[in-house]
Amino acid sequence: MEEFIVDYKNELLATVITIITLFVLKFILSKTIRKVGSASDLNKARTRLIIKYVSFGLSVIGIVIIIFIWGVNFRELGIIFSSIFAVIGVAIFAQWSILSNVTSGIILYFSFPFKIGDRIRIMDKEIEYEGNYIIEDIRAFNIHLRNDNSELLTYPNNLMLQKGILMVNVTTNENLDESELL
Template sequence: MEEFWQLYQNEILSTLICLAILFVTRLVSIQTIKRIGRISDLNKLRTKLIVKYVVIGHSLIFIAALLLIWGVNIKDLGLILSSVFAIIGVALFASWSILSNVTAGVILFFSFPFKIGDRIRIMDKDLDSSEDYTIEDIKAYHLHLRKRNGELITYPNNLMLQKAVTVLNPLEEDGEGTEAL
């Protein structure tokens, strides 16, 4: 054990420092996201989803730091990672919309132009532009929109960033008082 400590003392100390930094930054990030969610009166499930994304991101950064600290041979690791990333790249290219919808969900969380319960009107040629929708839920990939007649529509997050969306005044039922985003 003494030999192991003397041989890898710098790596062990660097790993412990990296672990401490990971815990502190993760704690600060999670508390900040929860505070934003609480101040903005956002859905708790939506806040938990963003926290999960941050935890995964922190974990990937920590693993990369450990690989650098322990001096893993980049050439050997590069061959394995290039094969894995080639497969992942093909999968993401085939389903690019999933990635764009998740990214749009994160952007919608931090910009919070609308929230659950808001009445909106979407200027989309595929939807009736005069129709009002109530936001029932905001998921990682899509929103649940409810028409006045009770019909439920799922609408992709990335289209909410691409299309013009009007948040309607809740006091005006006929859509006269609107507030543009």
């Protein structure tokens, strides 16, 4: 065991530094995402979901860095990565709508044009009910909307970015005078 530590001292030190750096980055990014979520008055479940996505991304980056630290042969690594990317490419092509909805959910989180409780109207000819909807929940793949007849509509996140959305309840600030509006 002592031989291993002596022989691979630099690699072990670099691995420890990488892991500590990734944990610090995860902490900082999680704290930042929570601040954005609370400042924008967003649902805590959405905030936790985005934090999970960021944690997964940092884990992948960490694994790649550790692979390079331990000196994997680049030819072998190229074969492994090309095989992995081929499988991922087929999976992405097969599941493009799911990935599109997850990506749209992340975009909706950070651009936060809609909040739970907002009243909206969707400009989509395929929806039979043309009235207003109240946003009940925003999830990773879809948004739950309730119409005036108490019917629940589950609407995909990617369509929220593709279709025209009319905000029915407009927040007004009566404390502003006319000079601030110009």
